Amino acid sequence: EVQLVESGGGLVQPGGSLRLSCAASGFTFSTYWMTWVRQAPGKGLEWVANIKQDGSEKYYVDSVKGRFTISRDNAKNLLYLQLNSLRAEDTAVYYCATELGTVPAGYWGQGTLVTVSS
Amino acid sequence: QSALTQPASVSGSPGQSITISCTGTSSDVGGYNYVSWYQQHPGKAPKLMIYDVNKRPSGVSNRFSGSKSGNTASLTISGLQAEDEADYYCSSYTSSTTWVFGGGTKLTVL
Numbered sequence: 690e691v692q693l694v695e696s697g698g699g700l701v702q703p704g705g706s707l708r709l710s711c712a713a714s715g716f717t718f719s720t721y722w723m724t725w726v727r728q729a730p731g732k733g734l735e736w737v738a739n740i741k742q743d744g745s746e747k748y749y750v751d752s753v754k755g756r757f758t759i760s761r762d763n764a765k766n767l768l769y770l771q772l773n774s775l776r777a778e779d780t781a782v783y784y785c786a787t788e789l790g791t792v793p794a795g796y797w798g799q800g801t802l803v804t805v806s807s
Numbered sequence: 808q809s810a811l812t813q814p815a816s817v818s819g820s821p822g823q824s825i826t827i828s829c830t831g832t833s834s835d836v837g838g839y840n841y842v843s844w845y846q847q848h849p850g851k852a853p854k855l856m857i858y859d860v861n862k863r864p865s866g867v868s869n870r871f872s873g874s875k876s877g878n879t880a881s882l883t884i885s886g887l888q889a890e891d892e893a894d895y896y897c898s899s900y901t902s903s904t905t906w907v908f909g910g911g912t913k914l915t916v917l
Binding site (some may be wrong): 735784789794797798799800 | 909
């Protein structure tokens with residue numbers, strides 16, 4: 690059974706940093722593109738970033754370019770999202786998901802909440 | 808990277824059919840047959856319902872179907888049931904090698 694478990698969320702001040710992790714199990718992690726999707730409170734889904742199987746390609750939504758970094762550790766079956774220079778508008782539940790070829794997010798984790806506030 | 812356009816809300820009675828539209832541009836919906844639809848119940852993670860415009864993952868009811876014409880994709884739910892009440896989101900691949908979601912549609916079963 691595919692399992693994705695996010696962690697690392699919490700309350701952070703504007704301008705601060707946070708690193709989110711996603712522990713994957715139940716599938717061969719190293720053979721899948723992986724994705725982060727976020728959802729602000731009461732708002733819709735927003736695709737944030739994705740990363741190729743070997744980490745050689747990474748893509749980001751314009752609003753996080755230069756501030757967020759996606760990475761992975763295939764030996765540990767872990768996906769990361771480093772969040773820097775955080776803004777109030779980054780407040781959201783962050784989901785990790787498997788990208789399945791032509792599907793941006795096939796399997797989803799339960800999400801981790803990031804709150805940016807002073 | 809503008810969000811795809813969906814109606815904010817739709818409603819229908821049990822047993823009826825409803826259709827949710829998802830409008831993009833030739834750089835996303837119109838340019839690729841990589842449109843997916845997700846169902847999200849309150850407090851839960853989204854669930855994939857349709858992919859590649861009109862394909863259903865294993866386990867998804869055949870009451871759910873998808874289609875596309877030009878820059879607009881559609882999700883149709885037939886034989887509405889109370890459990891279908893949820894938020895629905897479309898997504899598409901884009902020419903920028905990124906993905907984009909729609910703004911979401913709240914389905915109310917009357």
